[in-house]
Amino acid sequence: MGMQRIDVSTTTTAPAAAVYALLRDGASWPDWSPIGSFELESPGGDGGESVGAVRVFRTGRITSRERIVELVPERRLSYVLLSGLAIKDYRADIDLTEGPGGTTVRWSSSFRAKVPGTGWLYRRTLSDFIRKCVDGVAAKAAASAEPRS
Template sequence: MPHTYTVHAHSAAEPHAVFALLLRAGTWPLWSPLDRAELEGGGDPDAPAQVGDVRVFRTGPSVSREPVLELVPDRRFVYGNVGGLFRSYRAVIDLAPSPDGGTDVTWSATLEPKLPGTGRFWAWYLGRFVQRMADGLARYAAGRSTGAR
C-alpha cells in the first residue's frame, strides 16, 4: 500500500534561483542534512541534472540512489529512489511563484517500502527529514539571491 507525505516552504528567491539549486546535486549538502553528493558513473555533481542522471547521496552510513525522472524548468523537479528500502518511491518538488514574491515550494512523495507495515513510519520520518531539506533550500536560495553565502 502506498504512503505519502507533503511538506511546504517559502523562499524569498525567485523560482529560477531555487530550481538552479535543485539541478545541481553538489549543492544539496550545502542546504540540507545530506553529507555528500555524487553522480553515478563519476560525472560532475555540480553540472545541471538531466533526466536519467542518477544522483548518489550519502548521509552517515546511508546511501540513496536517486534517478532524475522529470524536469520542468523553474517549475518541477521529479526524482525516484532505487535499490534501497523502497519497492517504489517518487518525489515531486513543485515550485510556484508566490503572490507576495519569491517561491512557494511543495515537496511531496509517494512511497511503498519493501518491508510490509513500515509505510506509515517511513512517511512520517521522511516527511520530517524532507521538511528540513525544503526549509534549508528556501533559506539558502534566498541568501544567494541577496548576495549572502
C-alpha cells in the same frame, strides 16, 4: 501494502530560478540539507544532471541512488529512488510556484514499504528529512538571491 504519501511546503522570498538552480545542482545539496555528500554516478541523456541522470547521496550510513525523471525549468524536478531504503515505488516531485510573495516549494513523495507494517515509520522519518530539505533550500535560495551590499 498501501501507498504512503508525504507533502511538505514552504515559501521563500527567492525567485523560482534560484531554488531550481539549487535543486538541479546535486553538489549543493550537502550545503542546505541533511545530506552528507553527493556523487553523479551517471549523466543524463543531455549530459550532467539532466533527465536520466543517476545521483548518489550519502547521509550517515545510508547511501541512496536516485534517477532524475522529469525536469521543467524553474517549475519542477522529479526523481525516483533506485536503491538505499527498504521502500519501493518511491517518487518525489518538487514543484515551484512563483507568486507575488515569493516562491512556494512543494515536495511531494509517495512510496510503498517493502516490509509490511513499516510504512508509517518511513513516512515519519522521511517527512522530517524532507522538511529539513524544503526549509534548507528555501533559506539558501533566499540568501543567495539577496542583493550584495
